[in-house]
Amino acid sequence: MKRLSLCHLLLSVAVLSAETAPDEPTSTLALPDPATIRFTPPPPPKEVPAMEVKDSTTADFGTHRITILRGEASTLPDIPEPPPPAEPDPEVFAQYVEPTHILLISGTTLGDSLSRVEIWNPKTQTRHTAWCGWDISLIAPFHEITHQQKSHFIIMGVGAGDMREEHPKVESGSIVVPDGDAYTVAILTSLRDACYANMPKLLELKAAREQYQRDAAAWHAANPKRPENHTIWLKPHRGSRYLDNYTGDKKEGAR
Numbered sequence: 736m737k738r739l740s741l742c743h744l745l746l747s748v749a750v751l752s753a754e755t756a757p758d759e760p761t762s763t764l765a766l767p768d769p770a771t772i773r774f775t776p777p778p779p780p781k782e783v784p785a786m787e788v789k790d791s792t793t794a795d796f797g798t799h800r801i802t803i804l805r806g807e808a809s810t811l812p813d814i815p816e817p818p819p820p821a822e823p824d825p826e827v828f829a830q831y832v833e834p835t836h837i838l839l840i841s842g843t844t845l846g847d848s849l850s851r852v853e854i855w856n857p858k859t860q861t862r863h864t865a866w867c868g869w870d871i872s873l874i875a876p877f878h879e880i881t882h883q884q885k886s887h888f889i890i891m892g893v894g895a896g897d898m899r900e901e902h903p904k905v906e907s908g909s910i911v912v913p914d915g916d917a918y919t920v921a922i923l924t925s926l927r928d929a930c931y932a933n934m935p936k937l938l939e940l941k942a943a944r945e946q947y948q949r950d951a952a953a954w955h956a957a958n959p960k961r962p963e964n965h966t967i968w969l970k971p972h973r974g975s976r977y978l979d980n981y982t983g984d985k986k987e988g989a990r
Contacts, residue, residue: 766876766936772943774950776958783966798962806970814972836887838880838922842871843896848907851896854919863919866903866911873930873937875944880925 786806793802839855850871854863872893879888905911908931910923930937 765878766933766940769936769939769943772940772947774947774954776954780965783968786968786970796962800964802964802966804966804968806968809970809972811972836885838887838889840874840889840891840922842867842891842893843900844870844872844893845896845898845900845902846870849898849902849905850893851900851902852923854916854922856916856918858918859916861916863912863914863916865913865919865923866905867923867927868905868907868909869927869930870941873934873941874926876937876940877926877929880922880929 783804786804788804788806790805791802793800840852842850842852844850847870848868850867850869852865852867852871854865855861856863874889874891875893877889879886903911903913908927910920910927912919912923
């Protein structure tokens with residue numbers, strides 16, 4: 736197994752940057768405000784507005800009922816037919832549409848200073864395992880990084896693991912890539928540096944997420960789901976296809 740110390744890692748990344756600078760990603764962070772991460776209980780259902788009921792259907796499930804009401808048609812003007820789509824100019828289209836670049840990252844945290852990470856290398860179509868001497872879940876607020884001068888969106892899943900899981904010795908802040916994949920080293924180094932540069936804010940965000948989870952769990956424990964009756968109401972638009980072929984009131988299509 737090939738183990739890279741922090742010094743060796745930084746040296747290898749420096750060489751990588753000098754030889755293939757466009758390949759090394761840099762972060763473009765727009766972190767949210769931790770104060771906005773607060774659990775709010777769901778509001779109660781809205782009352783059914785006053786309406787002339789044209790038709791209704793009720794389904795009885797034994798423990799609860801669901802009722803669907805169709806009210807009078809809307810008095811808003813008819814919805815105009817959409818204009819036919821214009822044929823795009825291929826040259827103009829190519830100037831504004833860029834292919835979507837995605838980074839696939841999965842990880843497991845084994846405490847606040849150790850994580851196992853898997854990175855998908857799109858060039859070689861291979862997956863690589865790495866060990867990080869920092870909490871990989873801190874990158875959860877990161878939505879994208881810049882790689883090869885293009886934005887790459889991050890799709891990430893992180894779970895909690897057991898510290899008893901077998902793993903190599905990893906120093907704090909270092910990255911161990913057993914197979915030495917340079918792409919994985921570059922990605923994780925950039926994310927590690929971005930984490931350290933934004934550490935106070937990221938720790939606040941993590942604390943806010945954990946508090947959100949505690950508050951949500953406490954509320955759901957105190958308010959367990961119970962079967963409840965529900966009413967769904969619809970007011971179709973005049974000219975809607977849902978009013979076609981009805982009998983009865985021809986003006987509103989009631990049956």
